[in-house]
Amino acid sequence: MKSSVxxxxxxxxxxxxxxxLVKMQFKNQMVWHxxxxxxxxxxxxxxxxxxxxxxxxxxxxxGKSLIIDEVIRAANAGCLVLGICNGFxxxxxxxxxxxxxxxxxxxxFINKDINIKxxxxxxxxxxxxxxxxxLKINIAHNEGxxxxxxxxxxxxxxxxxxxxxxxxxxxxxxNDSNPNGSMENIAGIFNSKKNxxxxxxHPERMxxxxxxxxxxxxxFSSLLN
Amino acid sequence: MMRINSKIIExxxxxxxxYKNIQKLLNRNPxxxxxxxxxxxxxxxxxYKSSKIHLxxxxxxxxxxxxxxxxxxxxIDIGDDDAIVFKIESHNHPSYIEPYQGAATGVGGIxxxxxxxxxxxxxxxxxxxxxxxxxxxxxxxLNGVVSGIGGYGNCIxxxxxAGETKFNATYNENILVNAMAVGHAKKNKIFYSKAKGIxxxxxxxxxxxxxxxxHGASMASAEFDENSEEKKPTVQVGDPFTEKLLLEACxxxxxxxxxxxxxxxxxxGLTSSSVEMASKGSLGIELExxxxxxxEENMTPYEMMLSESQERMxxxxxxxxxxxARKIFKKWDLDFxxxxxxxxxxxxTLKYNNKIEGEIPIEALSSKAPIYERxxxxxxxxxxxxxxxxxxxxxxxxxxxxxLSSPNHSNKNWITNQYDQMVMCDTAQRSGSDAAIIRIxxxxxxxxxxxxxxxxxxxxxxxSGGKQIVCENWRNIISVGAKPLAIxxxxxxxxxxxxxxxxxxxxxxxxxxxACKFLDYPVVSGNVSFYNGTNKKNIYPTPVIGGVxxxxxxxxxxxxxxxxxxxxxxxxxxxxxxxxxxxxxxxNYSINEGNPPEVNLKNERENGENVLSLIQKNLVLSAHxxxxxxxxxxxxxxxxxxxxxxxxxxxxxxxxxxxxxxGEDQSRYLLEISADHLTRVxxxxxxxxxxxxxxxxxxxxxxxIEDEMKLDVNYLSKINNQWYYNY
Numbered sequence: 001m002k003s004s005v006x007x008x009x010x011x012x013x014x015x016x017x018x019x020x021l022v023k024m025q026f027k028n029q030m031v032w033h034x035x036x037x038x039x040x041x042x043x044x045x046x047x048x049x050x051x052x053x054x055x056x057x058x059x060x061x062x063g064k065s066l067i068i069d070e071v072i073r074a075a076n077a078g079c080l081v082l083g084i085c086n087g088f089x090x091x092x093x094x095x096x097x098x099x100x101x102x103x104x105x106x107x108x109f110i111n112k113d114i115n116i117k118x119x120x121x122x123x124x125x126x127x128x129x130x131x132x133x134x135l136k137i138n139i140a141h142n143e144g145x146x147x148x149x150x151x152x153x154x155x156x157x158x159x160x161x162x163x164x165x166x167x168x169x170x171x172x173x174x175n176d177s178n179p180n181g182s183m184e185n186i187a188g189i190f191n192s193k194k195n196x197x198x199x200x201x202h203p204e205r206m207x208x209x210x211x212x213x214x215x216x217x218x219x220f221s222s223l224l225n
Numbered sequence: 226m227m228r229i230n231s232k233i234i235e236x237x238x239x240x241x242x243x244y245k246n247i248q249k250l251l252n253r254n255p256x257x258x259x260x261x262x263x264x265x266x267x268x269x270x271x272x273y274k275s276s277k278i279h280l281x282x283x284x285x286x287x288x289x290x291x292x293x294x295x296x297x298x299x300x301i302d303i304g305d306d307d308a309i310v311f312k313i314e315s316h317n318h319p320s321y322i323e324p325y326q327g328a329a330t331g332v333g334g335i336x337x338x339x340x341x342x343x344x345x346x347x348x349x350x351x352x353x354x355x356x357x358x359x360x361x362x363x364x365x366x367l368n369g370v371v372s373g374i375g376g377y378g379n380c381i382x383x384x385x386x387a388g389e390t391k392f393n394a395t396y397n398e399n400i401l402v403n404a405m406a407v408g409h410a411k412k413n414k415i416f417y418s419k420a421k422g423i424x425x426x427x428x429x430x431x432x433x434x435x436x437x438x439x440h441g442a443s444m445a446s447a448e449f450d451e452n453s454e455e456k457k458p459t460v461q462v463g464d465p466f467t468e469k470l471l472l473e474a475c476x477x478x479x480x481x482x483x484x485x486x487x488x489x490x491x492x493x494g495l496t497s498s499s500v501e502m503a504s505k506g507s508l509g510i511e512l513e514x515x516x517x518x519x520x521e522e523n524m525t526p527y528e529m530m531l532s533e534s535q536e537r538m539x540x541x542x543x544x545x546x547x548x549x550a551r552k553i554f555k556k557w558d559l560d561f562x563x564x565x566x567x568x569x570x571x572x573x574t575l576k577y578n579n580k581i582e583g584e585i586p587i588e589a590l591s592s593k594a595p596i597y598e599r600x601x602x603x604x605x606x607x608x609x610x611x612x613x614x615x616x617x618x619x620x621x622x623x624x625x626x627x628x629l630s631s632p633n634h635s636n637k638n639w640i641t642n643q644y645d646q647m648v649m650c651d652t653a654q655r656s657g658s659d660a661a662i663i664r665i666x667x668x669x670x671x672x673x674x675x676x677x678x679x680x681x682x683x684x685x686x687x688x689s690g691g692k693q694i695v696c697e698n699w700r701n702i703i704s705v706g707a708k709p710l711a712i713x714x715x716x717x718x719x720x721x722x723x724x725x726x727x728x729x730x731x732x733x734x735x736x737x738x739x740a741c742k743f744l745d746y747p748v749v750s751g752n753v754s755f756y757n758g759t760n761k762k763n764i765y766p767t768p769v770i771g772g773v774x775x776x777x778x779x780x781x782x783x784x785x786x787x788x789x790x791x792x793x794x795x796x797x798x799x800x801x802x803x804x805x806x807x808x809x810x811x812x813n814y815s816i817n818e819g820n821p822p823e824v825n826l827k828n829e830r831e832n833g834e835n836v837l838s839l840i841q842k843n844l845v846l847s848a849h850x851x852x853x854x855x856x857x858x859x860x861x862x863x864x865x866x867x868x869x870x871x872x873x874x875x876x877x878x879x880x881x882x883x884x885x886x887x888g889e890d891q892s893r894y895l896l897e898i899s900a901d902h903l904t905r906v907x908x909x910x911x912x913x914x915x916x917x918x919x920x921x922x923x924x925x926x927x928x929x930i931e932d933e934m935k936l937d938v939n940y941l942s943k944i945n946n947q948w949y950y951n952y
Contacts, residue, residue: 009558010466012382016650048648050380053466109375111645112638140379140645205647210664210779212647 001224003028004041006071008062008090013048013204017084020204021045024220031067038070043080043223046071046087048140048202058101058143059086063093072096080124080223081196085141088188088198097191097198099148104141105181111140113212114179116164116187116201117171123190125197126163127225128218134171135164135215137201139179139187144200146182146189156189163188163197229260237264243595250589258527258575258583265493265531266500266590269755274595275721276753279734287747289710291415297338297489298408299749300415301711303775307665308412309672310344313352313405313715313771315754319460320402324369325376328353328402329463332377333535335406337489340472341538343416343479344408347649348663349378351388351404352676352715352769356397358632358952363392366400373463374404375643380465381472384652385644386661387674392632395680398759403715405771407674409665416479418488420506420541420567425485427499427510427565428547430554431471431537435520437461438494438533467536467559474557475538483546490537496530498539499565500573504591509570514577518560526575526582541567601727604687609818611804613881619813621857621886622934627812628854629861629945632952634808636865639949657866658784659704659850662776671779673707675772679853680765681806682821687729687766691736692824696891698772699744700850703833704894706783706840707774712741714751714770719763721755729766730755737768743826744833746772783840785849786867792846792923793903794871796856798832798893799916802884808854809887822889828916829892835915836894844902844909851893856920857886857930859895864928865942872929873921882933897923 003026007014014030021028029039038044051062062068068090075081075096083091091097104110113136118129129135148156156162164187168177178185180200188199203216234244237260247255247263255263269275285293291308292300298312316331332349339346351374356363367390378385383406438461478484486506488498495517503510514526520534542550547563554561568574573590575583628634641656653671654662660675677698683690695712702709714737719726741747757764776782804810805819839845847867851859864870876885898906910917921931929935 009470010380012380012469012648016648019650049382050466050469053380053464055466108372109379109643109645111379111647112642138647140647142379202647205650208650210782211650211653 001026001043002041003043003045004031004039005045005047006031006033006067008033008051008065010051010053011047011049013085013202017045017047017204020207020220023207024224033065033067035067036070038067038074041079043082044071044074046083046090048085048087051086051090059089059093062090068094075196078195082125083198084202084204085200088200089143091196091198096196097189098152099146101143102145102147103143104145109142110179113138115167115169115177117167117173119162119165120160123194124223125219126222128222132171134167136213137203137215138205138212139201141200144180144182146186148183153183159192161190161192162186163190164199229254229257237261238268239264243267246595250586250593256583258530259585261527261531262496262583262585262590265496267594271493271497272594273753275597275599275755276730277596278598279731282734283738283748284742285747285749287711287745290747290749291412293749294751296417297341299711299713300342301749301773302412303670303672306412308410308415309407309773310339310342310410311405311407311713311771311773312338312750313403313713313769314338314752315715315717316402316404317400317717317754317757320370321400323460324366325373326460326462328370328373329377330461330535331402331404332374333463333465333468334491335404336381336383336468337491339406339408340475341416341487341489342410343414344410345476346383346406346408347651348407348661348674349383349385349404350674350676350771352401352678353388354391354393354396354401354767356392356400357394358392360397364952370402371640371643377463377465379645381469382648384646384648386646386652386663387656387676389676389678390637390640393680393765395765398762399757399764401717401757401767403769405676405713407773414479416484416487418486418502418505420486420502420508422485423508423567423569425544425567426542426547426563427512427567428540428542428550429517429537429560429562429564430540431559432464432467432534433518433520433560434524434529434532435534436524436528436532439528439531461533461535463535470557470559471536471538474554474559477553478550483543483550484540485543486541488539490539492533494531494533500587500590502539502541503567503573503587507571509568509572509574509587510565511568511574511576512565514575516562516564518562526577530575599721599727600724601731602724603728604732607685607818607820611810611816611819613883616814621882621930622936624809624813624883624887625857625861626944628808628858629941630948631812632948634854634858635948636946637949653779653782654705654784659701660707662705662782664779669778671776673702673705673774673776675701676769677701678767678769680767683733683768684765685806686820687732688736689821689823691733691768692740693821693891694768694770695737695740695744695746696824696829697850697852698770699746699833700894702772702774703837704785704848704850706837707776708837709744709746709772709774711747711749712770712772714748714768716751716753717757717764717767717769718755719758723763726763733766733768740826744830781843783845783848785863786847787863787869787897787923788846790869790923790925791900793898793900793919794921794923795896795898795906796893796918796920797836797896797915798828799890800856800885800888800893801890802881802888803890804884804888807887807889808858809883822891824891831913832892832894832915835910835913836896839906839909844898844906845896846899847897849895851895853889855887855889861928861941863895864938865945868938870924870927870929870938871921872924872931874931875933
């Protein structure tokens, strides 16, 4: 399985995701944002970080970079695209995913392990998880407060396009288990064809017991399937 | 041109005698540009003129040391081809005036010191001290500093993994913000700042130069007064995004041998970087200032030389490497301009539009800078003894609750949750334990890092205080199973012209030095920050120690969380019940008197080495250093973190239970041992004559002292977790 990680100035989880992909047996390559050709890939990953320093608005400038046209073309042709954290923000800026990520409700950067629930396991990203499985996973963001219009919200609920929702250890999805104020505790969503996933939590941080846990492993092994 | 008069000289932080000295060294009067350069290089921050003679006494050598003090950062050997590069630095004055930018640029500056040497930064730490929580400025300063530290580290993508936050009225008008950076390099790819060869290109890379930070270093070398707010324009503004680009570009260029010397533009910017490189190489340097990339229009040579704009570096390149280097910096959208060359003149020569605007012998700015042997006085031992019998009796339970809910002992996750601790995916132990653990990327080994200070101890008796902070740091490193290797120190003190303050400095250093020597824990880098005070009110002496240790094999990392119920709890080290300067008497009785606990260095070393050996043999389930708050507070920290309780016996020998449970005697560790390992552990300790006590067991749910107190761990956790959120 061939993967490409797009690197923007200010990306800072690019090495982390690349290491994770290689560890999970992907054939990975890094693609600089000024490139205009995307190597043939089965999976494109837009990593976390602060592309362009989050200036103007998180993801806004990266969403207009040279390589993005290629990413959009590939995505529309069915290539799998995963955006993590800043990558999710960039995907909403490009229009590949709808909605936007607002400032966290408490107006502070949050880094901690939180729980999310797998809401749809019938996708190429999540097939190795059980439905309603609770994962403990790390978040690290200033703007992770997902917002979308009511029409789109109805649509993603109806079509089962919510990938993950924030919950507590027991799986309860409520205000107390919502770290950043996201609508419906949304932590990640798919596009309608389910070949694009944007998520705020960092699965690449959860693949090694010595460092954290292995709750992120199945996302990558699902993709390999 | 402006005429130099006494007012201008004073404004540059120079005294009359120093000015005369400048005239003598130049054999003429300096012009304003030259005066500015002398002012930048001769101020306390850059010249170490008051501290130099004392700093020489610190032990800086050892077989683990690759580079001691004097470079951008210290370098130590961690085996194979790996080296660790680290340093701590203060950014106190700017952070008080503009907390967000002050703290952020403190982080940015220390990161540059580390990657200048060829290391990829892998961890950030900080020690921050604020005034009393009730002081009207404290809340906004706390907010600003924490956001600034997080803002910079999170954006550049280096995990902020450990630190300390303390409150004391002594910092009401002068907070402390010390930042430490740790990097990893290949042993044979360390870059230094010593220029070599003449006619080599001097290259300016990074951000453009603006008018920010002009005279920042001089500001850091003066006391504050009621007009300090006016100094806001001298605080630099940080741009972590540009620093990230600069970091990647520098590391990319460092892959081959293009660089002869490299130096970051930190305090006193272009001035100190060019002078330091030339001085170390015994060369001259010529700069054409019209080539300096400027952010603002009509900048004068004076402003360019004294600007402290951030995210800039000066590089001396090998012949013929310019195009290659330019390409890399262009890829990262950074400025790259050849602004001068090395010469054999031994002068710094500054040209603007081909006209010489200033010329100073390098020596006059470095080796001939003033050095002062300032007067200092010894601190007498306090004769005040604390007599508990004369104080109102307080239940042990109430004392514990009081301490655990106090600002200084409350859980700090309100702070640490604002820092990305996980980026780079090598953080094996995050904030909250005795030390953080960072794995060396793609290897089995790891380093442990911790920062520590004890200003109360240092104030009451500086020699003991100095010793104690080194020892506490050493214990913290050992408590996570690492062998302590070396330290960096940030020496925050008041006005050195006051003999008592200078005495605090000299004696703290004496204590630090003794402990470091005895423990083979050398100082490889550091920073001195004097003039911490406002209107003649000096802060408590606050040296901060940042230590690094090595874990050879990270297969079984250890921390202070109890692992299961029914384990045996062992207290290693003797408990005498020392309450002078303790948390117990401060929180309960607001008493600030008495001497700090004395450290027996022999016991410290033997206890530490034996605890480390037990951990390395996998005989220990969890470990915790016993420090501020004493035995009971340390036990409760283990309980709260793991949600497991304890059942502790009352001491058999010591009569006063408060002395036993809250005494702050040094060299002690708490160990959780599985019952089936107890015989082996006891045998090991006995054979090595290590004093220990079996004090109780872990249990579910309740934190209990037999016949004395019994509290639900959830309750302890609740009271320990609320202060920051309610503040």
